[in-house]
Amino acid sequence: MLSNQASTAGAIRERVAPSKPTVTEKIKRLLSEIWAYRLSYLFIAPFTLCFLAFIVIPVVAAIGLSFTYFNAIEPPRFIGWTNYQNLISQDLTFLKYALPNTFKFAIIVGPGGYIAAFILAWLISQLPNASRKWLALAMYVPSLTAGIAMSIVWLPLLTGDRIGYLNSTLLELGIIDVPKLWVTDKAYLMNSMIVVTLWSSMGVGFLAMLAGILNVNQELYEAGRIDGMSSRLQEIWYITVPSMKPQMLFGAVMAIVSTFKAGAIGVELSGTNPTPQYAGHLIINHIDDYGFIRFEMGYAAAISVFLLVLMYLSNRFCWGLFGSKEDE
Numbered sequence: 663m664l665s666n667q668a669s670t671a672g673a674i675r676e677r678v679a680p681s682k683p684t685v686t687e688k689i690k691r692l693l694s695e696i697w698a699y700r701l702s703y704l705f706i707a708p709f710t711l712c713f714l715a716f717i718v719i720p721v722v723a724a725i726g727l728s729f730t731y732f733n734a735i736e737p738p739r740f741i742g743w744t745n746y747q748n749l750i751s752q753d754l755t756f757l758k759y760a761l762p763n764t765f766k767f768a769i770i771v772g773p774g775g776y777i778a779a780f781i782l783a784w785l786i787s788q789l790p791n792a793s794r795k796w797l798a799l800a801m802y803v804p805s806l807t808a809g810i811a812m813s814i815v816w817l818p819l820l821t822g823d824r825i826g827y828l829n830s831t832l833l834e835l836g837i838i839d840v841p842k843l844w845v846t847d848k849a850y851l852m853n854s855m856i857v858v859t860l861w862s863s864m865g866v867g868f869l870a871m872l873a874g875i876l877n878v879n880q881e882l883y884e885a886g887r888i889d890g891m892s893s894r895l896q897e898i899w900y901i902t903v904p905s906m907k908p909q910m911l912f913g914a915v916m917a918i919v920s921t922f923k924a925g926a927i928g929v930e931l932s933g934t935n936p937t938p939q940y941a942g943h944l945i946i947n948h949i950d951d952y953g954f955i956r957f958e959m960g961y962a963a964a965i966s967v968f969l970l971v972l973m974y975l976s977n978r979f980c981w982g983l984f985g986s987k988e989d990e
Contacts, residue, residue, distance in 0.1 A: 721970070727963035734957045745964035756965070759940035760948040763852065764922070767944060770856050772921040775863030776914060782864065783871040784898065798872055805865035812930050816858050820844040820931065845931040848941030855927050855942050865920065867913030874909030878902055911984035918976045922969060925950065945969050 683691070696703070728745055730738035749756060786797050804811060819827045822843035829841040844850045882901045891897055903910065928942025929935045936943050936951065945965065953962030 724963045724966050724970075727960050728967045730960045732958075732960040732963075734959050738960065741960070745961050746968075748961070749964055749968060755940060755943070756945075756948055759943045760945050763941075763943055764945045766852065767856065767859075767924070768918075768921045771859045771863065771924070772917050774856075775860050775921075776867070776917045778860065779864055779868040779913060779917075780871050780910075783868055783875055784902070786872060787875040798869070801864040802869060804862045805868075811862070812858075816931070817845075820854055822846055845933075846938050848939040851928065851932060851937060851941040854931055858931065859921075859924060859927055863917070863920070865916065867916035870909045870912045870916075871906070874906030875902060878905045907984045911980060914980040914984060915977055918973060918980065922946070922973050922976075945972075 727738060729740060729742060731741050731744075732738040782801055786794055786801070789797065821827075821829070822841055822845065824830060824833065824841050826841065826844075828844065829838070832838045833841070842850060844854050878901065882905065883897055886897055886901055891900070923946060925944045925946030928937045928944065928947065932938055932942060936947065946969070949962050949965045949969070952958045952965065
């Protein structure tokens with residue numbers, strides 16, 4: 663009796679259970695869904711074409727060229743991993759100057775500018791609406807006028823003679839006895855680069871953080887005070903930062919990109935390329951050197967791929983801090 667009931671139940675399950683769709687059916691279903699949303703794809707087509715033309719294709723081309731010898735005149739010649747082997751074992755300029763300088767510059771400017779952007783955004787958010795927008799504009803303008811400010815502010819300020827604003831002030835105060843070569847001495851060039859870059863680092867990431875802080879639900883702060891929060895620091899740590907993780911992530915990504923792509927700052931300050939004794943030589947300068955001066959495009963592509971990997975790992979670290987599983 664029990665065996666008959668079991669066999670009958672099994673037969674019913676076999677008849678009720680749907681059969682798995684075949685590959686052909688899956689393809690037909692996918693094509694039908696694509697056709698159903700054809701108007702949506704039309705709207706995203708401009709972005710998709712630009713993304714392919716300016717991001718995907720150049721990255722793929724750079725990866726391909728990194729395995730070749732290419733001097734921009736002869737056809738590329740495949741040489742395998744030779745470029746990467748030379749980069750990590752024989753390129754003393756890269757190993758001794760470009761890589762350490764880039765890490766030092768990125769570690770100070772990236773987190774430093776990021777923390778400064780958050781602190782300034784939080785301080786500005788505490789001000790009345792009338793003055794908030796003007797201070798936010800004042801913080802954001804240096805990122806737009808960095809090139810102009812270089813010639814009318816920083817170069818006169820850091821000039822290495824007695825008429826330079828910084829040297830003149832320090833000499834009058836008796837802090838120094840002789841003028842300092844702020845942008846041509848290897849002992850000061852990197853510090854000057856860091857100061858100038860931090861000054862102009864309040865860009866789009868700063869505005870995103872300010873918008874995130876202003877959009878935090880004020881009821882959360884009231885609930886926190888009821889639950890026993892007694893300081894602004896606790897509110898920032900337990901309410902503000904968790905409530906604006908998307909803006910924090912965006913600011914971190916923008917800080918990483920702007921920091922690693924920086925390179926012209928050292929050349930602009932010192933007026934020489936390469937910088938004096940490679941004191942301000944970054945990875946991006948190394949790419950420009952081999953790509954646009956020596957025309958060793960294959961080797962320059964290998965350096966750019968190495969920089970791309972560094973940026974990707976840094977971005978993954980930021981995703982781990984501020985991202986969520988739903989965003990991945």
